[in-house]
Amino acid sequence: MPVKLILRGKEYEVKPGMTLLDSLKKINVLSESVIATHDGEMILDDEILQDGDVVKLIAVISGGSCHCEPERQRVAKQSQLIIKQEIASVCRPRNDI
């Protein structure tokens, strides 16, 4: 199964077994411009992505690509929902670490 990367409502697929850094290079995203989360944890460039992993990328530069009005509304709603879920997930206390 491929690895799925999601950024601003857009989904990208890469082969498993690569590091996060190499995966970001594949989809032309600068590692410097995003924070990556997987299973509610922030992950770093050296993380090796496995079969079926879903990695959410939080853009750190405010703003982004231009969208037409309905597309902008859709992306804005979806992005705000994703950030809300990720915040809730990343900041929850964990017993497993």
Place this chain on the structure above:
Amino acid sequence: MKCKKCGNKASVNMRQHKLALCKEHYLEWMPEQTERFIKKYEMFTHHEKILVAVSGGKDSLGLWDILTRLGYQADGLYLGLGIDEGINYSHESQRLAEKFANENNLKLHVVDIEKEYGQPIPVLAEKSHRGYGKPCAVCGLAKRHEMNRIARDLGYDVLATGHNLDDEAAVLFGNTLSWASEFLLRQGPVLPATEGLARKVKPLCRFYEREMTAYCLARGIEYIYEECPFAEGSQSIYYKELLNQLETTRPGAKLTFYLRFLEARKAEELFIEKNAEHAHLHPCPKCGQPTSTDDLCSFCRMIEKVNSVTAS
């Protein structure tokens, strides 16, 4: 990658500092560093009243959170700009600013531009014909005016904004490209109070934008993810992207760019030509060419060193 402090799995890696930290140690490190910058640049003390300009974004909410954790007397100011653009931008950012204030039992002043001046920002921009079809110039002007007015009217000692290092580096880059010397000489972490103008400070000016994102994620601060719709395609975002390309291949480039600028400005080295007469040049005892060192010039020293290595 392991946390430098405890050896557990790291969550944040700051290549410019060669420092990786786990979530817990990162959440300790951020306020420690902020306190260090507040003291280093003499921004304010624990006895002063601080007004934090809060937009509902990651930087301003992160700043408010850090100052509160550090025990500062920090209240918030939210300016309702009346920007909708199909995504309820102002409404949503106000909701998040109020949510943060309520959850943390903090005082938030809300000032609505339309209620105060009869029109929201986009209409003020349209009617005043300023800003070449975009309301950003009018928005900046109104924000500066209102932030200063509220800070003074309500007796705050200092106004704090959430500008991070990427914001500062992008402004510096833009001003350098056009050699805007007047603006270059004014940029810094502290803008001292002058007659009628409150002191302005930027406690986050040495943190990268991604560090603020990581901080909000790790602290559970819900912020408005979408930037103002009018910021799309803006010059500052373009400069930030360019600087991040540079940072990717040269970690620390953004930090060095900004810090070396601050050092040069402080030392009054910017745009001041060094007077050769004051450099105390004298002839090198070996070759006779002018040198500022007390003994041999750098070239003769280099040749001597090569000769001594070759001989041994």
